[in-house]
Amino acid sequence: MPEAEIAATSTSHRRFFQPQAGERPSLPEANASIAVPQGAGWMQRLFAFMGPGYMVSVGYMDPGNWATDLAGGAQFGYTLLFVIMLSNLMAILLQALAARLGIATGRDLAQACRAYYPKPVAYALWVICELAIIACDLAEVIGTAIALQLLFGIPLIGGALLTALDAFLVLLLMNKGFRYLEAFVVALLIIIFGCFAVQIFVAAPPAGTILHSMFVPSAEIATNPAMLYIAIGIIGATVMPHNLYLHSSIVQTRAYERTDHGKRDAIKWATVDSTLALMLALFVNAAILIVSAVAFHGSGHEDVAEIGQAFELLSPLLGLGIASALFAIALLASGLNSTVTATLAGQIVMEGFLHLRIPQWARRLVTRGIAIIPVVVVTAIYGERGTAELLVFSQVILSMQLPFAVIPLVMFVSDRKKMGKFAVPAGVSWLAWLVAMLIVALNLKLLYDTLMGFGG
Template sequence: MSNSEATLPPQQSWTFAKAEEDARPSLPEVNASVAVPSGGIWFRRMLAFMGPGYMVSVGYMDPGNWATDIAGGSQFGYTLLTVILLSNLMAILLQALAARLGIATGRDLAQACRDTYSKPVNFMLWLACEAAIIACDLAEVIGTAIALQLLFGIPLIGGALITALDAFLLLLLMNKGFRFLEAFVIALLIIIAGCFVIQIAAAAPPVAAVLAGFLPSTEVVTNPAMLYIAIGIIGATVMPHNLYLHSSIVQTRAYKRTDEGKRDAIKWATTDSTIALMLALFINAAILIIAASVFHANGRTDVAEIGQAYELLSPLLGLGIASTLFAVALLASGLNSTVTATLAGQIVMEGFLRLRIPQWARRLITRGIAIVPVVVVTWIYGEKGTAELLVFSQVILSMQLPFAVIPLVRFVSDKRKMGTFVIPKYVAALAWIVAAIIVVLNLKLLYDTFVG
């Protein structure tokens, strides 16, 4: 307690402490910890802001994406490339809005919700976000366990249990500084991209068919099986907890907290996330293109499991190392997603509940919740059960999206919160259209699942 607080009466002292807690910055241990040059060439300033966008992009190419992209490519060829493109454009817009909220207000999305809504509403929003994080963690456990099995022959249940050890990975990286954490993430992204560049070159897909796949098709909405995977792709791409994550980690930069400094920070943060998400677009499209050109083209429309794709990739592609590259990229994806999901969990818990627990404890709790269903499903149904669980986890993510997207769009459209940084009306209209598309697609999926 400070000296000034100690002299206050008990009620005023409590109010002072509450106000001080409300004003606490997001991720206080790393807030404004990355230096930003005040002058010099523009490239140096852009480099200073590079990092958060790539950490966010990790969630857009996690193991859950692999399952939906493989299933979509093997069953429907290149048709669902249009869904990947659409979801990536949605992600670019929404992540730019999340960065703007964090920089303009100094509050992350969870803190902004807590400042605006009642306790019951905030509790429900927190539960929805926690469900999304657990679903994401579920995908990471399955993906990492499959990668360990493919590369080292470790049984799926053993691999799932080993993933509990990564609870200490984030703690180790954070102790070395936030820039070191970003460098670790970017290094793994380079490995993933390199693996897929080689596989795409070997697959040599027909360019005309690939380009046609990016064009919209009404079949995506009218075919229930295609719609299910399409919504899984959207859920795997526009991940709700990434909006909370981005609104927080953009504040790690030590930009001037003035209108001019914030405006400059918003520009570079948006540039950073847009470039990073274009990399995510390449990765997701590459997975689906490989599945379409290798499996669908050879009549293997039944390939929906990562392990199955691994076994068939090298023989059908005629490249001995293809399957190994596939598994290495999957392991790198699982490790990367672990880091960002843990951070998002911390941001959400602190933002909504003001609850601070050690990172390792938070990680063990979340990972433990995710490991249990993986072990049970693997024990009862085998590998096929985990493949279906992986795709289902992405649909759960999509179901949580409105609970993050709608508050975000509302906040950045509110001049009372954003001041001069409020988004233009045409951007607000576009953002509400994106939110409406997500809600309508989810309702269509629910109807087809339970009624149709």
């Protein structure tokens, strides 16, 4: 490489790493607030870095994913387990790249976009990301309201209005410290895991068939239009745009050494953390599909695609009295958990793109209010079925936003001029671009088919 090019690369690299005037660390109240033991064993270091990955994994098992998993299991049995595995592997790669960006540069994805792109582009990306967060919040409101209705008989409109109270829950946890927030998320994840572990045990699916379906793709996925539609829906609803912004920020809550060696070590442990957490998300999504396949596929209930239908039929079909209750409890835990991550993502995006900071409770109430209004209106006019369609619509909106988060992320981590020695190897870069293009193409097809009324 010529000396002039080396000098230009070095200058660009330093500029990307150098904070702008007035730029604060991402989540300044929590940045480097969690100690990392030096010279400790691998178990202690792993525990110190565990947390951000589990907060990110919440987005991969939120209420928006449940409908596609339920429909896939009811209609096609275990066939689409391979699609769940594939989408999870894609998520593991993208979240590892988000963690690398945050640790290596000291900037989250929103701050990196503001630093690199012209202001009009950065502002456009901010608006798009805000729409994604509102769409995600919409799914959380619907999921939580449905869970409250199933468990306690609260009308959907009342349940939707009650979700506004979670703003104060997040505020309370944030004031106690970031570790308390992580502990809350992990506790709810354990509840979700436990609920589905019991149902899987009772359902007793054939292990050999499960493993074969998970690792060996069926040609029917590509040739059956209805199956392909649901497969695209599963992949399209998997990677949440705001998760990439979130992860690139919260990995910086660890007080690792801000040196090249410290950053490399932090990237390693953050990647392990997110990979383990996303395997939990894989279990939950696979469990929803498996339980749906055991209960509904081949039993005359292949048309089950809505959460309320599944709740009514699970207990009698599985022969377990508490099966339906466990299903609804897991849904409620999923909705509450998603609230925490959406709140944080909203704060990160607003501060990163605009350098604007408003009180967390105000930010949360505004975002949640925007999501509650359409749920109340649609429920009042169209009833429960309209709410189910609104849940699908929220996933389509998320699909539209995804390219605007994935493509900048892959561009940044692949660019040696910006990332220097922390840029990903060429092979990883090619794989990341392949995944990005595949996700974008599948999301565009999902959007087209949904708008045209296709998909069987």
